[in-house]
Amino acid sequence: MLQLYFWPMACSLASRIALMEAGIEARYHMVHLWTKKVLDDDGDFRAVSPKGAVPVLVLENGERLTESAAVLQYIADLRPELGLAPPPGHPDRYRLQEWLSFIGTELHKGFLFPTFWYKDDAALAKPRERIGQNVAIVAAHLAGREYLVGERFSVADAHLAWALTLLRPAGVDVAQWPDLAGYLARMQARPQVKAAIGIETQLWKTVTA
Ligand SMILES: N[C@@H](CCC(=O)N[C@@H](CS)C(=O)NCC(=O)O)C(=O)O
Structure with a gap:
């Protein structure tokens, strides 16, 4: 299952919207942006992403994708039939x-x-x-x-x-x-x-x- 690291109302909200519009279930991990703690387990968010910024999307193969523009297009391309992004090359x-x-x-x-x-x-x-x-x-x-x-x-x-x-x-x-x-x-x-x-x-x- 995909996993999204987020902070409420931060730019990661766009990725949550994209996941929900795509009908894709994900696990959501809340991160405290100031302390850089992952709130589920008190883990170090910088160990998840050295950038220390949300969104971070953990892919099915365990790779971590950052940057809203990339994360949003990745989510859109998981459900091409929904047209959440025009097809590559269009x-x-x-x-x-x-x-x-x-x-x-x-x-x-x-x-x-x-x-x-x-x-x-x-x-x-x-x-x-x-x-x-x-x-x-x-x-x-x-x-x-x-x-x-x-x-x-x-x-x-x-x-x-x-x-x-x-x-x-x-x-x-x-x-x-x-x-x-x-x-x-x-x-x-x-x-x-x-x-x-x-x-x-x-x-x-x-x-x-
Ligand atoms: N270029 C990144 C920026 C991500 C970003 O700045 N996220 C903010 C929340 S809206 C953040 O996590 N800031 C924490 C920090 O910069 O330490 C993107 O577009 O995803």
């Missing part, structure tokens, strides 16, 4: 990678990560200046579209739904972009997305209580 596969990269770098590492990790007003001035411009790019792309890539839900939507869910607690109100707000509401209403967010919201409450 022109839209590069669009998917383009969006996974933009979300992972510009939205996540460029803004969400420093906002929640460093919490330092001076260091956050530039990221705060840039985030509106980057979110506006996503909003403009979504005008008149249901999904980020092609005509169906893909793992790029799983990644974006996670990032947009965290924008409000990070101080950016997506309501200023109606197309984006509508998209987020649609994504959050998908049964598997809603269930995944529900599970992690509960876990988040337990770890922060």
